[in-house]
Amino acid sequence: ETGVTQSPTHLIKTRGQQVTLRCSSQSGHNTVSWYQQALGQGPQFIFQYYREEENGRGNFPPRFSGLQFPNYSSELNVNALELDDSALYLCASSPRGRNEQFFGPGTRLTVL
Amino acid sequence: SQKIEQNSEALNIQEGKTATLTCNYTNYSPAYLQWYRQDPGRGPVFLLLIRENEKEKRKERLKVTFDTTLKQSLFHITASQPADSATYLCALDMSKNNDMRFGAGTRLTVKP
Numbered sequence: 001e002t003g004v005t006q007s008p009t010h011l012i013k014t015r016g017q018q019v020t021l022r023c024s025s026q027s028g029h030n031t032v033s034w035y036q037q038a039l040g041q042g043p044q045f046i047f048q049y050y051r052e053e054e055n056g057r058g059n060f061p062p063r064f065s066g067l068q069f070p071n072y073s074s075e076l077n078v079n080a081l082e083l084d085d086s087a088l089y090l091c092a093s094s095p096r097g098r099n100e101q102f103f104g105p106g107t108r109l110t111v112l
Numbered sequence: 113s114q115k116i117e118q119n120s121e122a123l124n125i126q127e128g129k130t131a132t133l134t135c136n137y138t139n140y141s142p143a144y145l146q147w148y149r150q151d152p153g154r155g156p157v158f159l160l161l162i163r164e165n166e167k168e169k170r171k172e173r174l175k176v177t178f179d180t181t182l183k184q185s186l187f188h189i190t191a192s193q194p195a196d197s198a199t200y201l202c203a204l205d206m207s208k209n210n211d212m213r214f215g216a217g218t219r220l221t222v223k224p
Contacts, residue, residue: 004155033210033212035214040216041216041217042116042201042203042214042215042216042217043156043201043214044214045211045212045213048210055210056210056211058211090155090156092155092156099144099146099161099205100146100158100161101146101156101158101212102158103148103155103156103157103158104155105153105154105155106153106154106155
């Protein structure tokens with residue numbers, strides 16, 4: 001059984017640019033959540049997708065957007081990057097009807 | 113506002129002893145609470161989930177308690193080993209918006 005995978009592993013962007021991060025869910029998991037984790041902090045919920053629809057959103061501005069595809073993979077898009085967007089971005093998938101989340105290794109984004 | 117506090121940024125204990133980590137929360141009544149382990153540069157790994165109507169949950173050397181009156185969860189690792197050294201995160205189900213709210217984590221170091 002393949003776990004949650006994310007790409008790329010690391011990314012460097014400059015302020016004002018746009019970025020797309022990708023996530024492949026664990027097999028059989030139909031719910032995907034995205035988190036931002038700053039250094040020394042716990043993950044902060046960005047949003048969740050279920051059946052290709054946004055199913056909940058945390059306190060993040062609209063320039064953070066996402067997609068979920070029919071195969072349950074997902075993308076996180078961030079427009080107009082700011083320096084404070086530098087963080088580890090984590091994707092987590094959950095099996096239907098279960099609450100525990102299975103996290104990917106994350107994408108380390110650096111905004112210069 | 114809702115807060116989650118993990119009391120101690122860092123905890124150092126001797127191998128073989130029991131590690132006890134604390135998670136306190138305010139202004140909320142979660143339906144369940146989860147504990148995760150996170151190693152440097154990796155995504156969190158799910159350990160245990162405990163529901164509001166459960167007082168205690170065990171899994172091998174791990175034990176979690178949940179006191180909804182005190183608004184506190186305790187996470188115990190018995191017979192600790194150096195391999196248990198990691199950051200441990202508690203996460204509360206906020207129900208609204210499918211938001212999982214994480215604490216900042218406690219970094220546990222088990223010394224041989």
